[in-house]
Amino acid sequence: MSGTTPPAQARAQGPQPDGLSLPALRALAAAAVIIPLLFFGFGAWQSYRQHLREAEATVGRATDVLAEHALRVFELQELLISRVDDRVHGMSWDDIAASEELHRWLLQLDQNLPIVDVIWLIDSRGQGRNSSRYFPAPDTSRVGDRDYFQALKDRPSGTYIGEPRPGRSTPGLFFNVARRRTAEAGFDGLIVTSLDPAYFAGALKSLSFSPEDSFSIIRDDGTALARGPQPLSKPTRLTAESGLMQAIRRGANTPYRQVAQLDGVERLYANKKLPGYPVYVSYGRSLQAVLAGWYKDLLLYAGLALAVAGSLSGITFLAIRQTRQQLATQARLRESEARLHALFQEAPVGLLLTRVNPDGSMAFEEMNPALVGITGLSREQVIGRSPRDAFPGAMGATIEKHYRECLTSRQPVEYEVEGEGPAGPYIRHAVVRPILDEAGRVTKLLGTSMDVTQAREMEEQLRRAQKMEALAALVSGVAHDFNNLLTIMMGNLDLARRAKEDRKPRLIENAIQAIDQARRLTGQLLAFGRRQTLKPEVIEIPSLMAATHDMLAQSLRGDIAIELDLAEDLWSVQADGSQLQVALINLAANARDAMPKGGSFHVSAQNLVLRDGGLTEAVAISVSDTGAGIPREVLARVFEPFFTTKEVGKGSGLGLAQVYGFAQQSGGSVDIRSEPGRGTTVTLYLPRAARPADNPLPSAREQQQDSVQRKLRVLLVEDNPPVAEVGRMLLTEAEHDVRVCGSVAEALAVLESQGFDLVCSDLVMPGGQNGLDLARTMRERWPHVPVLLMSGYSDAAGAAVEEGFLLLTKPYEPQAFLAKVDEAVSGKLPSDTVIQLIQPRR
Incomplete structure (x- = not known):
């Protein structure tokens, strides 16, 4: 307390007097009466206002819940009427009256919606023609006298909410929601849903905080549609002098006190109009129930006042003890603040305290020296700014993103951020934690960060070392297997060079088998690397x-x-x-x-x-x-x-x-x-394939029978002379005329002046243009000349296949090469056809 003397000052002042003077005793006696009375009066007044404020808030929330529920009910009726309208669109009234299937469909809708008592289809004469309850509709189902029929018959006034009326065939009150049936012109009857007011009394019973509370759904003309927790027992309309109607007229949007017209109970009311409907909802909190809590507080305050007055003899002792406790608490607080200050200022990790404003915006409140030294930003550049404004570029966006995530999830969020400070580039592992107030709201965010630059560099070095280790294993494995295969090839071919004629086929076959194993090995390597065509x-x-x-x-x-x-x-x-x-x-x-x-x-x-x-x-x-x-x-x-x-x-x-x-x-x-x-x-x-499997392809024998057996003019495009020589010899041996070019540019120049039946080209070529570029040019300028592309490996191989070009994978067997040549030209040209050179477009 501010009026007490700190212990240190008390010790300096010496001993205090043992007794009090008469004026002091009189003042203390008067204070023993006046102070408790003032306390009692102030507390009673504050408690009264608090209970009223809480009641007003309760009434407001309950009214919002009631309005939301009622709005959903009416919107549901709109949707239901629209579905029925769509269902009977184009049907005549005789068809509607005779359709048992329509009755069953309406019955299913009705059974799925407990709030709906019955769905009716009413013709333009007011006669019920089909419903969810009766089939066929009885002749007694006439509603020409109902208010909703009269209102909608004369003019298309949208959805009409009728007044509660007793049912013709069932007990109890019901009110109807009706809308005209869609027609090209004029009035063609109504679609009506009948609602039971008792549904609202049961469904919204939980809104009542006491037996004397009430809620109502009322048309703007005062007609009561539903009431709770006791349901509406008879048709009721409020008078213009009733509190609710007066509040509606004056547009009251705040709670008000009023004695109810229906039951004479004084309540605290709040009203709300349903958007789009001439309907108001009203919730009333019993004033007696509200004041019951206040009466309890009065008893408590009275007891406290009596206790204070009766304990006057201990006031001095309690005051001194309280003062001493306050001083001790203040000392501990100062010590705690000193420790916190030392921790925040001297901590080697980066610390950043952020304020969260009520509108959700954020601003930094404090930044420790360690983080200042790391980032090179002064406190003036950071304090009072948002993360995106305080930190440059992508760093600010990253911090803002994760702070928002922490604010939304209310959980600690870990992330890493990169930047550059006075000491050079750095990587920080950061954790941002939410700080909640007593109400559970996030009011501050505490960010901590540690330098992990060296750790990430070591991890990257480890990844590179592992990658090099895997690459070394791959290279050594390939070298081992290929050296074995090359040994087989070289040994057998060397022996074949010096062997007798009868042994040469066997040695050559051994070398060919080793070559085939090498080909399979490269295929497996390409498959693992996902580079195989x-x-x-x-x-x-x-x-x-x-x-x-x-x-x-x-x-x-x-x-x-x-x-x-x-x-x-x-x-x-x-x-x-x-x-x-x-x-x-x-x-x-x-x-x-x-x-x-x-x-x-x-x-x-x-x-x-x-x-x-x-x-x-x-x-x-x-x-x-x-x-x-x-x-x-x-x-x-x-x-x-x-x-x-x-x-x-x-x-x-x-x-x-x-x-x-x-x-x-x-x-x-x-x-x-x-x-x-x-x-x-x-x-x-x-x-899964996007289409069914194609018909089986013809067999190799069938293809061979359909192949073109004639002498071809072949342009072979290959930049590797030994490979080109092998291809030329194979084609020449098959009695074809062959022209060899070493680049795409040379091949295009030759094509300008000579005609060919087939172009065979390697995919990987020098000079900036590859075999796929040549094939695309051929397709555009010489579309009748087939193209066969060849590749040991190329990124363009997949694209070539996707674009429909024939592809031969290296290494290939001579028979496979000639078969692909035959496949490229077979079926494309008759044997006696000569392709004329198509001049390029200028």
């Missing part, structure tokens, strides 16, 4: 599995049973069929090695709808074995190229890498699950 087609899984069954059996052993479980009505998939077969064979080979004592190899397929950022339809092909399984520490690395747990010479480590690359490049995914001792399951998820 796939030929997607629409595949029927059952047909592919039937064609692959024998190959799977050859990849397994006789003691391994093959089990197929393909769901019915499997979707077609979009993928490269041959690569899918290779993936299945690789999985079969792995399963075989995992089951040295035999077992079962199970293949299943089913349709799935995946949810990963959206809905994706896919077919899941699961391949399971009953082998030894894979340990957890190994499972995470099985898709790495050249990673294998098999003995040297028994596996390249590229089988699962091919499966992974094929799935990714096909737009799908793959996962693997394994349990040591129980087996492994690999699941391929391939996207």
Whole structure:
């Protein structure tokens, strides 16, 4: 208390007097009476105002809830009438009266809406023709005398809310919501929904805080539509002198006190008009119930006043003790503030205190010296500003975003932010925490940040080291396998150069087999890197599995049973069929090695709808074995190229890498699950094809029979002279005329002056234009000349296939090359046709 003497001053002043003078005692006696009375009066007045304010707030909220509920009810009737209007659009009244199906439809609507008593279709004569309750409609259902019929018959006044009237065939009061039936011209009857006022009394009973509270729904002419918690028992209309009607006339929008006309109870009322309807809702809080709480407070204040007056003898002691406690509290507060100040100012971490304004805006209140030194921004540049204004560029936007997230979620938010300060670039790991007041509102945000620049640099160095380690493993694996294959090639070819004629075919065949293994190895590497040129087609899984069954059996052993479980009505998939077969064979080979004592190899397929950022339809092909399984520490690395747990010479480590690359490049995914001792399951998820599978392609024999057997003029575009020489010799051996060009520019110059039956071009070419550019130019300027593109690897290979150009993958066998040449020209030209050169457009 401000009037007491601090202990230090009291000690300095010496001992206090033992007694008080007579004037002091008289003053104390008067204070013992006056102060409690003043306290009692002030407290009683404040309590009275507080109870009234709380009651006004309660009445306002209850009125809003009542208005919202009533509005939803009337809007629901509008929607219901519109649905009925749409349903009977174009039907004559005789059709409506005769339609039992319409009656059942109305009945279903009625049963789904407890608030609706009955739905009627009334013709222009006021005769009910169909309803949700009766079929056929009785002749007694005439409403020509009802207020809503008279009001809507004369003019199209929108939706009309009728006054409550007793039902003709059912007890109780009902009021109707009616609207004209849509007609091209004139009055063509009504659509009416009948509502039970008792519904509101039951549904909104929970709004009443005491038995004497009440709520009403009233038309603007004073007609009561519903009342609660006691339901409306008879038609009632308020007089113009009633408090509610007077409040409506004067446009009162604040609570007011009034004695109710209906039951004579004094209440605190609030009114609200329903937007779009001539209807008001009113909620009344019993004044007696409001004052009951105030009476309790009066008793409490009276008891307190008596206690204060009776405890005058202890006032001095209590005052001194309270003063001492206040001084001690102030000392502790100052000490706490000093500790907080030291912590905030001397903390090595960055600290930032932010004020949250009532409108949701934010402004920094405090910034510690550590953060000033880190950012290079002065306190004047930050204090009083929002994050976006205080910090430059993307940093401010990042801080603003995460502060907003913390403010919305009311939970700590962690993030990282990058910037540049006096010491150079930095990365800070920041945490912003909400500070809530007693009401649970976020009033401040405390941001802390620590420097993680070195940690992130070390992590980046570790990632680079891991990447280099993986690359080293990949390079060493490729070098090892290719050195082995090159040894086979060089050894056999060297032996063939010196061998007798009868041994040469065998040695050459050995070299060719090594070359074929090298070709498969590069294909697997491209598949893992998702750079392989796939030929997607629409595949029927059952047909592919039937064609692959024998190959799977050859990849397994006789003691391994093959089990197929393909769901019915499997979707077609979009993928490269041959690569899918290779993936299945690789999985079969792995399963075989995992089951040295035999077992079962199970293949299943089913349709799935995946949810990963959206809905994706896919077919899941699961391949399971009953082998030894894979340990957890190994499972995470099985898709790495050249990673294998098999003995040297028994596996390249590229089988699962091919499966992974094929799935990714096909737009799908793959996962693997394994349990040591129980087996492994690999699941391929391939996207569903957008169209059914095409008819089967003709066989190779049929294609060969349809091929064009004649001498061709071929333009071969290849920048590698040895490769060009091989192609030229193969074409010459097939009795074709060949012209070789080393660049796209040279080829275009030759095409300007000479005609050709076929252009064969490598994809990767020097000079700024590649083979795909040449093919596009050919399609535009010489569309009748077929083009065959060739590539060992190129980013443009996929684009070439998508644009419909024929593609041959290197390395290729001579027979495959000649077959592609034949495929390029077959079916395009009759054997006796000569293509005339089309002059380029100028």
